[in-house]
Amino acid sequence: MVLWAAVLLACLIGAPTAAKYVLPVDSYATYQPQKICAHKDKPGTVALGRWLAARGGTYGGTLRSCSSGGASEHKDGRAFDWTLDARDLDDQAVADAFIIEAFADDELGDTDALARRMGIMYIIWNDKMYAAWEGFEPKKYLSSSCRSRKTCSPTLRHRDHMHISLSMDGAKGRTSWYVEMAAAAAAAPPA
DSSP, X not given: OHHHHHHHHHHHHOOOOGGGOOSOOOOOOOOOOOOSOOSSOOHHHHHHHHHHHTTSSEEOOOOOOTTSSSOOGGGGTOXXXXXXXXXXXXXXXXXXXXXXXXXXXXXXXXXXXXHHHHTEEEEEETTEEEEGGXXXXXXXXXXXXXXXXXXXXXXXXXXXXXXXEEOHHHXXXXXXXXXXXXXXXXXXXXX
């Protein structure tokens, strides 16, 4: 519980910049499907969602009902929706800025450094999917519930929100981004 409080405090004061990282960058996440049903959010998922919502948009939620059909990382607390509208220029700019930042190289040349440090497994946004196991290269995305983009809703096309799924370690706050934030929060002078 102390780590969780430190992570939330760090989210409020800001994440470390690349120059402040001490730990090496994490490996690319592999695909880890939902296997259990959780009844509460994972701390890393909530911390990242709140950190992103502080940049714009809103925190669209994490958990989904376990009684609904199909598998989803939402059901085990590892996915959240960041409510942004792809048709709104301001929201598009916020989303683009995060994608550029998340998939940028760090000063040591580590590719997709921030996304890997956050434990991002994949992102779906605006008809594209960025998967860690494919080096976050953008691929065209069409929900299996849609026959074509024209007949698909903005929600299923991920045009009214950005879906972010985390690895098990990312969701639990055990990747370098969360650990470094907790360390920075612990070292910060009391307010």
